[in-house]
Amino acid sequence: MAKKDRMSGNEAVAYAIRQINPDVMPAFPITPSTEIPQMVSTYIANGDIETEFIPVESEHSAMSAAIGSEAAGARTLTATSSCGLALMWEELLIAASNRMPLALALVNRTLSGPININCDHSDGMGARDTGWIQIYAENNQEAYDNFIQAYPIAEDPRVHLPIMICQDGFITSHAVENITLEEDADVKEFVGEYHPEEFLLNPGKPVAVGPYSLSCYAMEARYNQAQAMENAKEVIVEVAQKFKKQFGRGFEFFEEYKTEDADYIMVIMGSAAGTAKQAVDDLRAQGKKVGVIKLRVFRPFPAEELAAALKNCKAVAIMDRTESYNTHGGPLAAELTAGLYRAKVWIETVCYTYGLAGRDFMVETVYDIFNELEDVVENGKKVEQHKYVGLRK
Amino acid sequence: MRTDISKINEHSPHQDMTEGLMMFAAATSKQFNTGEWRTNTPIFKADKCKQCLLCAPVCPDSSIPVVDSKRADFDYDHCKGCGICAAVCPFDAIEMKEGQEV
Ligand code: SF4
Numbered sequence: 001m002a003k004k005d006r007m008s009g010n011e012a013v014a015y016a017i018r019q020i021n022p023d024v025m026p027a028f029p030i031t032p033s034t035e036i037p038q039m040v041s042t043y044i045a046n047g048d049i050e051t052e053f054i055p056v057e058s059e060h061s062a063m064s065a066a067i068g069s070e071a072a073g074a075r076t077l078t079a080t081s082s083c084g085l086a087l088m089w090e091e092l093l094i095a096a097s098n099r100m101p102l103a104l105a106l107v108n109r110t111l112s113g114p115i116n117i118n119c120d121h122s123d124g125m126g127a128r129d130t131g132w133i134q135i136y137a138e139n140n141q142e143a144y145d146n147f148i149q150a151y152p153i154a155e156d157p158r159v160h161l162p163i164m165i166c167q168d169g170f171i172t173s174h175a176v177e178n179i180t181l182e183e184d185a186d187v188k189e190f191v192g193e194y195h196p197e198e199f200l201l202n203p204g205k206p207v208a209v210g211p212y213s214l215s216c217y218a219m220e221a222r223y224n225q226a227q228a229m230e231n232a233k234e235v236i237v238e239v240a241q242k243f244k245k246q247f248g249r250g251f252e253f254f255e256e257y258k259t260e261d262a263d264y265i266m267v268i269m270g271s272a273a274g275t276a277k278q279a280v281d282d283l284r285a286q287g288k289k290v291g292v293i294k295l296r297v298f299r300p301f302p303a304e305e306l307a308a309a310l311k312n313c314k315a316v317a318i319m320d321r322t323e324s325y326n327t328h329g330g331p332l333a334a335e336l337t338a339g340l341y342r343a344k345v346w347i348e349t350v351c352y353t354y355g356l357a358g359r360d361f362m363v364e365t366v367y368d369i370f371n372e373l374e375d376v377v378e379n380g381k382k383v384e385q386h387k388y389v390g391l392r393k
Numbered sequence: 394m395r396t397d398i399s400k401i402n403e404h405s406p407h408q409d410m411t412e413g414l415m416m417f418a419a420a421t422s423k424q425f426n427t428g429e430w431r432t433n434t435p436i437f438k439a440d441k442c443k444q445c446l447l448c449a450p451v452c453p454d455s456s457i458p459v460v461d462s463k464r465a466d467f468d469y470d471h472c473k474g475c476g477i478c479a480a481v482c483p484f485d486a487i488e489m490k491e492g493q494e495v
Pocket residue numbers: 435451452453454455456457467471472473474475476477478479
């Protein structure tokens with residue numbers, strides 16, 4: 001039977017890793033994800049799991065070792081944050097193009113500079129075009145649940161892509177909250193055993209991984225990789241449905257919170273969705289028709305599904321916890337407005353940038369944003385399309 | 394997933410490519426004639442060669458075959474003409490010649 005406990009997001013992910021008992025974990029410590037390899041090492045030292053831990057000299061090596069281990073046929077994972085992910089960059093693309101279904105616990109932290117260790121999504125968003133599946137969590141429970149779903153998605157033969165399970169640095173990774181933990185046996189059964197079809201340590205069946213590819217092959221390989229990401233959409237939904245059926249929790253691509261009759265919707269990712277939902281409850285009590293869409297899956301990007309979910313509202317606030325320096329909005333804003341345009345959903349959108357480098361995101365800020373959306377629709381107020389909130393002026 | 398990769402060529406559609414372009418075979422690099430890149434060519438002067446075998450292990454492309462403890466002539470399909478063997482040979486038994494032709 002599932003049990004109630006209280007733990008931090010990092011503890012929750014480490015707990016899921018213990019239950020899964022993966023084969024290999026190469027890792028290098030970096031705040032705020034350090035606790036994950038630290039706790040896994042403790043599980044190993046205590047004899048709770050058989051995972052082989054490889055202490056490496058950098059994150060570049062961590063991801064290289066992870067690719068090698070996965071190619072050899074071992075179920076592999078690593079954990080990192082911020083500059084650690086940046087140092088893995090080259091290898092992230094190789095993991096994806098070599099179609100390695102390994103998992104990465106990403107604890108989102110800003111990328112320098114100015115140098116700072118707090119939460120924003122600049123690390124994960126920077127890696128959005130590396131070919132990894134990316135799933136974001138609002139709280140410790142979702143970080144735990146998402147990690148349990150990681151391998152069933154990544155290892156599905158229709159997919160075979162690496163997966164990042166993301167949670168907000170400190171806000172989720174270090175804050176202790178209530179959590180429901182499933183039985184070890186149930187988690188093991190849900191995740192299943194890993195039996196790769198092709199792998200290096202397979203006597204009599206030689207295989208070369210990641211060969212040099214001339215121009216006459218590389219484009220076809222990229223297209224196939226993009227198809228795998230397309231396939232990941234149906235697999236993510238199937239796994240989420242199975243998880244919900246078995247454990248009674250979770251969402252597919254996103255959570256729709258009080259959006260059914262909403263005129264104004266905020267689209268947001270990560271821990272700040274909790275703040276947005278509190279504001280929605282407060283505004284609903286005043287009779288305002290507002291709602292929140294919390295995006296769970298950023299890669300593959302569910303553009304059609306989001307457009308369908310938003311088509312009946314009057315205006316959308318798109319919230320980015322990173323700066324793209326493209327001068328017209330963050331990555332979520334750019335992709336979502338493009339998705340709305342392609343689906344011919346002609347509603348007002350405003351792109352807001354919030355919470356950079358750990359800046360607090362307040363319930364009052366959400367009130368102001370919903371008021372502004374109303375002003376845009378009701379009074380034709382002209383607003384800046386790319387706006388910072390929580391900025392001192 | 395295991396397929397006969399010899400049936401895949403530069404006219405094959407994307408559906409025929411292996412996942413991640415995995416190669417289901419061993420030692421396929423032999424089929425890649427890197428000798429085509431050569432702009433200088435080592436020439437083996439067998440009469441000067443003392444069979445000291447200093448040259449064979451330094452070749453970065455394994456293009457100096459050793460048979461029965463004796464070096465044979467160059468593997469020109471794979472020799473890139475870097476000249477390391479010529480620099481190493483103490484007996485002037487390897488001469489570098491301009492161009493790809495032997
Ligand atoms: S020239 Fe270079 S590549 Fe050619 S045989 Fe000599 S060492 Fe090898």
